[in-house]
Amino acid sequence: MPLFKRKPFELLELPSDLEPDELVYQIRFTKEIFRDYPAYLNRINLYRQRLWSCKFTGKANLTYEEALVSEKCATEKVQELPKELVAPALRIIQFSMLSLKDLADTIAKKLQDCPFVGAELLGRKDGDLFFCKILKVIEEGCDSVRYEVAWLDRYKKVVENTVVNREDLVCKKLPFSRQVLKSFVRESTYRGAPWVLHDKLARKHGISTNPPVELRSKVFVQDGLIVCHKKRRKTEEDENNSGMIADENEGDKSKDGPIKYPIDDMLVQPGSDDPDFTDRPHPTKDFKVPMDCFGDLLMVWDFCSSFGKLLQLWPFSLEDFENAICHKDSNLVLIMELHSALFRLLIKDGGKYLSDVENKVRKLKVLCPRIFILIVVRSFPINFLSFDLELLGFPLLTWVPLICRNRMFNINALCL
Helix, strand or coil: CCEECCEECCCCCCCCCCCCCCCCEECCCCCCEECCHHHHHHHHHHHHCCCEECCCCCCCCECHHHHHHHHHHHHHHHCCCCHHHHHHHHHHHCCECCCHHHHHHHHHHHHHCCCCCCCEEEEEECCEEEEEEEEEEEEECCCEEEEEEEEECCCCCEEEEEEEEHHHEECCCCCCCHHHHHHHHHHHEEECCCEEECHHHHHHCCCCCCCCHHHCCCEEEECCEEEEHHHHHHHHHHHHHHCCCHHHHHHHHHHHCCCCCCCCHHHCCCCCCCCCCCCCCCCCCCCCCCHHHHHHHHHHHHHHHHCHHHHCCCCCCHHHHHHHHHCCCCCCHHHHHHHHHHHHHHHHCCCHHHHHHHHCCCCCCCCCHHHHHHHHCCCCCHHHHHHHHHHHCCCHHHHHHHHHHCCCCCHHHHHC
């Protein structure tokens, strides 16, 4: 079963009161059934997120289906482990405190020194090494073990059968990798450090499920499962701390010392001189320009503020820019400086800007015509503006739709 955020995930049980002709929604790879389409859709979206991991290989950032395929492949590889080595490997795994890598190395080393029935290896005969196959393990006393082997020729045909000692056998490299052993360990256990076998698997191979003496002070049995004392103590401490009041928690934090930054934004405490933001401020609509033009106003002001150094402009506030745009009596210095800076930049370009526009190689280099016309047509007389635009290579009639759309001038004024 794939793990959700590295933790076991339980599937939903089938509804008990389903009708034979009832229309339901079923998830193909989990066989879960839903009557409600939004619930079905939420569960499908959860399975499609890359929050799942393979239980046997430990691969993370998988979808549920990808984790299922990974577990299936890992199970097939685990079947490569000979049946004669399953019980010895399980005995090594049970209640081991080693890491997964060290445990796999230990199993590989011990199994390599443990010949089993059906294993093909090298044996010493008449001073030379020949291929042989173990037919039977003969136990003679507590520590004495002999093996009945069949000697093979180069065509893997049996030549003769003899009984040899353990010292006469030379074990080859194991026919499976360390990764197979790691998958076998994960598949056989339900927890690690200490690694504990599933009860059914332990009883099948006659392996004790009682913790050894040296681990009884570290683990205990709860609901039929082995649990570490550390986790139990941590759970009890969490329950006790949950009943403490907020003042005591703040006192404990102050005793720990100064806060080390950076920290999460939600953990930052307000200062003594900070305003008290109890209510969310309401958006204001008190502007001098129409609301449908305020976005353009803000865009132009942000452009001038961002590239003020390149345009050689002094910084100015949005409020000053709004007042200058809405002023109709005379041409203000701010607007004139903006026009002068933009024209100066275009003239210094040396014709490259205009050639790019004519060839349609790329978009406008400095600013688009919509932003440009919003600034320029505000202050200059139309005849003076047309002269400058035609001097720079912009036909006047191409600007008519933009000017009319922004309601700066009417069409009659432009035709003068």
